[in-house]
Amino acid sequence: MVKKETVKTDTESRILQAAEEEFLLKGLEGARTTAIAERAGVTHAMLHYYFRTKNMLFERIIEEKMRNAGNIMQAVFVLGDMPLMERVKRGVEQHFDFIAANPNLPRFVIQEIYSHPERHEIMRSQVLTITKDWLCDLQRHIDESAATKATEWIDARMLLLDIVSLNLFAFIGYPFVSLMFDGLVTDKKVFFEKRKAENVELIMRRLKKMEP
Numbered sequence: 001m002v003k004k005e006t007v008k009t010d011t012e013s014r015i016l017q018a019a020e021e022e023f024l025l026k027g028l029e030g031a032r033t034t035a036i037a038e039r040a041g042v043t044h045a046m047l048h049y050y051f052r053t054k055n056m057l058f059e060r061i062i063e064e065k066m067r068n069a070g071n072i073m074q075a076v077f078v079l080g081d082m083p084l085m086e087r088v089k090r091g092v093e094q095h096f097d098f099i100a101a102n103p104n105l106p107r108f109v110i111q112e113i114y115s116h117p118e119r120h121e122i123m124r125s126q127v128l129t130i131t132k133d134w135l136c137d138l139q140r141h142i143d144e145s146a147a148t149k150a151t152e153w154i155d156a157r158m159l160l161l162d163i164v165s166l167n168l169f170a171f172i173g174y175p176f177v178s179l180m181f182d183g184l185v186t187d188k189k190v191f192f193e194k195r196k197a198e199n200v201e202l203i204m205r206r207l208k209k210m211e212p
Contacts, residue, residue, distance in 0.1 A: 012050050014040040016064070019057045024104040028058050028112055028119075063126055065105060070130030072098055073160075078137040084145040085207060088159070092203050096167045096196045106168050135160065151207045163203060170195040 018039035022031040033054050037047040051057045076091040099106060113120050139156040146153035170192060178185040185191045 011040075011042060011046070015042060015047055015050055016057070016061060019051075020061050023058060023061065024108050027108065028054070028116070033057075059122060062109075062123060065102065066123070066126040066130055069095070069098055070134075074130075074134040077141075078134040084141050084151055085204060087141065088163075088203060088207060089200055092163050092167070092200045093196060095163060096170070096192075096199065099167055099171055100192060103171050106172055110172070131160070149209060151209055154206065159203075159206075162206065163199075166199040166202060167196075170199070 015036065019031070019036045021039060022036045025031075031054065033047055034044055036054075036057070037044045040047065051060065072094050073091055076094055077087055082090070109123065113123065135156050138159075142151070142154060142156055142159070145151045174185070174188075174191075177191075
C-alpha cells in the first residue's frame with residue numbers, strides 16, 4: 001500500500017513538473033497534454049487519470065507556485081524574532097531568489113492575465129488566500145517598530161508592492177536593460193546579484209527613520 005502511494009506521488013510530481021515546463025514554454029493555450037505526457041514519461045490516459053483537464057493542471061501549478069512564494073514571505077516577514085529591518089531585508093532577498101529560481105513564471109502569469117482576463121480571478125483568489133493573514137501580522141510589526149521610532153511607518157500592502165515591483169522588474173525588464181545600457185549587463189549572474197543588493201538598499205532606505 002505504501003509502495004503504491006509512493007509511485008502515485010512520484011507520477012503526479014513528474015506530471016506537474018512536465019506541465020510546468022510546457023506551460024512556461026508555450027503558454028496555457030499552446031501547451032498540449034500529449035506533449036506533457038511525453039515529457040513526464042506517462043501515457044496520455046494516465047495523465048488524464050491524475051488530472052482530468054489541462055485547466056486543472058494549470059490551476060494546480062499556479063496554486064503551488066503562489067503557495068511556495070507565500071510560505072517564503074510568511075516565514076521571513078512574520079515568523080521568527082528578528083528586528084523589522086532584518087526581517088524585511090531577508091524578505092526582499094528571498095523573494096528575489098524565488099523569482100530567480102522561476103524566471104519564466106512572472107512573464108507567464110502576466111501573459112495569461114492579459115490574454116485571458118477570466119483567469120485573473122483564479123490567481124487573485126490564490127494571492128488573497130496566501131497574504132490575508134500574514135499581511136496583518138506584518139502590519140503589526142511595522143506599527144510596533146514605528147511606535148518606538150525605530151523605523152518609519154508604511155502601509156504593509158504598499159511595502160509589499162514596492163518589493164514585488166522592484167524584484168519583478170529585474171527579470172521582466174532584463175532584455176530591455178541589456179539593450180538600452182551597453183556595458184551594464186556584461187554578466188547576467190553578476191547583474192542580478194547587483195540588482196538584488198540595490199533593491200534591498202532601496203527598501204531599507206524607505207524604512208529607515210529619518211532624522212528630524
